[in-house]
Amino acid sequence: MFQVERAYKFILYSSLIIYIVSLIWGLLFTQEDFVQGNSYRIIYLHVPASFLSQSLYISMAVASFVYIVWRVKLAAYLVISIAPIGALTTFIALTSGSIWGIPTWGTWWQWDARITSTLILFIMYLGLISLHSSFSNYEKADKLLSWLAIVGAINIPIIKKSVDWWSTLHQSASITLTDKPSIDPSMLYPLIGSMIGFFGIIISLVIISSKYQIFLREKNKSWIKEYV
Template structure:
């Protein structure tokens, strides 16, 4: 069932696939984020309670949701690297970690900015906020472990174990507003129930969430290709690629 994964253990093949996907992810990310942001920030109706201050939701919610999605992608890559010993999966996890950390930081900053006029304070030790902060620390821990060992195989193993263990924090973030009393509002987007948002607000939000996901994918592909080159600098195909780029 998983034999198809081994075909991408070849660094050259993985590098070429990432290069093929990169323009598509980049173009779609720019398009979706452009449409979603302009629609949400400029043309979506004003909220009857929060006024225009609610518009930060079009940045905060995509960043917060994708911070969790990026972590799951990183942990999945780390799991594949540990179980099937596919080095390219380890490189993918290493590529995702800094991006996930930045997106998580954006979610925390925009959440604090939104919380100030709503709650009267920049920060509270709320279950949702605290678990999101823990997520940032997990990302930073994974990044630190990758950088702490000269032996990159050992580094990937240590960072991968932390990434996998840290998955337990994801359902805590997701369901914290339901499990504990929380200042944070409940989920805005509901799959099994009707959303509490008007469609004129919901559509640009969904577009931006998709756009953020594509943006993370595009940046990951760039970093993934860089990781491949860094780990395979002495391979003949890398030297040929460098020579070809030099000729251009």
């Protein structure tokens, strides 16, 4: 536990430094976009948040599966620990996207497939939190939450492929695993830095949230008393 304590602090502080450096690099030292001007610089917040909002849901669904199949208690703690952080990152993604939409599309909101499916993801996160909090029996709440998280995972491929399946205002991905990035390298490197930094910050938050869950659920165990 003490090693974890040191580890997450190290991850948190180093990620914060990486993120701030990347943000300054992206905001002040990269060139203006030919079409979008300076408004594109919001990608250093929007892209990491969007990417993580989906990744967190996938991790939640995987943890739910682990809990349902192997009854690993820590997996259940992880699911409910991730939910509020997932909701937060999705909210950041939606808000930053709306701010970006005003100068780029001329509107802050459009009911297109990508934006709507991300909003659905946000409501899903809130639904998961409210479902879990409505049961006083934690074990039952964990099981129901896990089932809902697994079923709700259907939304993730819909979000991912929405820009390909429907004609949307939202642009398709500039960085993919298979193709060469369509973004200029001078903008790409700070973006990668901001993604790594943001990822580290979120991981640290998940660790803190999981720690809280463990304390809450195991509060009557002797090892917790020794630890505290």
